[in-house]
Amino acid sequence: MSETSPPIFDDTFASRFAELLAWRRDVRRFRREPLPDGLVEALLAQAELSPSVGHSQPWRWLRVTDAAQREAVRANFKRCNADALRDYEGERARLYASLKLEGMREAPEQIAVFCDHGTSQGHGLGRKTMPEMLDYSVVAAITQFWLAARIAGIGVGWVSILEPDVVREALGAPPHWKLIAWLCVGWPEAESDVPELVRAGWESGR
Amino acid sequence: MSETSPPIFDDTFASRFAELLAWRRDVRRFRREPLPDGLVEALLAQAELSPSVGHSQPWRWLRVTDAAQREAVRANFKRCNADALRDYEGERARLYASLKLEGMREAPEQIAVFCDHGTSQGHGLGRKTMPEMLDYSVVAAITQFWLAARIAGIGVGWVSILEPDVVREALGAPPHWKLIAWLCVGWPEAESDVPELVRAGWESGR
Numbered sequence: 001m002s003e004t005s006p007p008i009f010d011d012t013f014a015s016r017f018a019e020l021l022a023w024r025r026d027v028r029r030f031r032r033e034p035l036p037d038g039l040v041e042a043l044l045a046q047a048e049l050s051p052s053v054g055h056s057q058p059w060r061w062l063r064v065t066d067a068a069q070r071e072a073v074r075a076n077f078k079r080c081n082a083d084a085l086r087d088y089e090g091e092r093a094r095l096y097a098s099l100k101l102e103g104m105r106e107a108p109e110q111i112a113v114f115c116d117h118g119t120s121q122g123h124g125l126g127r128k129t130m131p132e133m134l135d136y137s138v139v140a141a142i143t144q145f146w147l148a149a150r151i152a153g154i155g156v157g158w159v160s161i162l163e164p165d166v167v168r169e170a171l172g173a174p175p176h177w178k179l180i181a182w183l184c185v186g187w188p189e190a191e192s193d194v195p196e197l198v199r200a201g202w203e204s205g206r
Numbered sequence: 207m208s209e210t211s212p213p214i215f216d217d218t219f220a221s222r223f224a225e226l227l228a229w230r231r232d233v234r235r236f237r238r239e240p241l242p243d244g245l246v247e248a249l250l251a252q253a254e255l256s257p258s259v260g261h262s263q264p265w266r267w268l269r270v271t272d273a274a275q276r277e278a279v280r281a282n283f284k285r286c287n288a289d290a291l292r293d294y295e296g297e298r299a300r301l302y303a304s305l306k307l308e309g310m311r312e313a314p315e316q317i318a319v320f321c322d323h324g325t326s327q328g329h330g331l332g333r334k335t336m337p338e339m340l341d342y343s344v345v346a347a348i349t350q351f352w353l354a355a356r357i358a359g360i361g362v363g364w365v366s367i368l369e370p371d372v373v374r375e376a377l378g379a380p381p382h383w384k385l386i387a388w389l390c391v392g393w394p395e396a397e398s399d400v401p402e403l404v405r406a407g408w409e410s411g412r
Contacts, residue, residue: 006397007225009357017223017357019213021255021350049227051352053366055403084334092329101332121409123298126307128290130366135338136345136386143349144227146257151215151223160259160336180342191212197261203327 022193024147027155030106030186039152040109040185047145052137054122059141060114060177072170073112073162073182074104080161099200102159107184112167113142118176138180145183155188228399230353233361236312236392245358246315246391253351258343260328265344266320266383278376279368279388280310286367305406308365313390318373319348324382344386351389361394
């Protein structure tokens with residue numbers, strides 16, 4: 001256990017933190033340069049300080065570097081995205097088709113994030129009536145990863161236009177691992193404090 | 207759209223942020239003093255800068271002040287917790303029974319957080335194959351709320367030993383709102399950089 005005193009966070013820190021939240025984007029446009037050695041490991045260590053139900057720490061991070069695996073996942077995205085497009089009509093379909101919804105070809109780092117439904121850590125505490133708490137714990141960790149990455153100038157994009165079971169199988173992950181996210185990670189082409197979907201008029205369009 | 211330049215987060219900020227993550231706890235022991243006026247609103251505004259699928263912003267925050275409603279929710283906790291206790295035996299059951307798993311009587315502020323499954327905002331983008339992304343968006347916002355609160359010296363405890371539908375009905379929330387979290391919010395009795403469950407030996411115990 002630590003013997004250091006609790007930190008006091010001053011107004012300067014609070015106001016910088018507010019800026020961090022304002023400038024954290026879901027990034028789909030990446031530069032291709034690789035990330036510095038050790039950076040992703042450091043960001044994941046920060047993510048793992050996240051709250052988890054019963055201290056279960058059910059997050060499992062799979063850094064996908066194999067080109068064939070990446071291509072299989074991207075193929076699944078393309079199929080799901082074409083299918084999603086068919087739900088829209090007219091002007092909204094044209095707008096949807098124009099959106100860039102992933103950066104899977106450009107992002108140097110791609111991480112499949114799973115929740116280990118087979119873990120015994122935590123001994124089930126806090127998730128008998130709300131078993132979904134295990135998945136939520138992974139989402140909290142991803143949120144912390146996202147913020148830590150932005151501090152380092154790194155963009156993160158969460159791709160959800162995927163079939164979780166297809167991705168899991170493509171990566172050879174165990175059946176009791178549930179896919180929570182596919183993260184594209186890299187240097188962003190640009191920074192903004194306005195979400196790309198807002199800039200594209202997705203909500204305001206008809 | 208903003209015309210300000212992107213912020214640069216320096217090493218000092220990054221190291222303070224790491225401290226924030228290390229000292230963010232799931233709090234169950236609160237002092238009873240009320241929070242300053244306007245603080246919760248300010249924290250919620252920061253939470254709402256969170257990423258959400260398709261920019262759907264499906265979070266709905268219900269600040270519960272009515273004593274009868276609070277008591278109904280606490281009664282549900284007690285029933286669920288007694289039921290959970292029956293899953294453990296021997297030393298672990300004794301340890302479980304000794305844990306303080308909520309601060310519902312002491313925390314001055316209690317917030318039921320819902321996901322609005324009826325929202326049309328976002329036009330379904332990003333959640334056709336992973337409809338759970340809507341719930342995940344609310345979890346991300348709660349995570350940001352939690353960190354923002356800790357910066358202000360405020361503790362948050364997420365109570366999940368509850369039946370979501372019972373809580374929703376006790377609060378009169380619409381049927382298409384799914385309960386994601388019950389948050390106890392207030393000044394913590396103490397600070398630590400070690401989770402309370404770890405201090406209690408929950409994981410290491412037999």
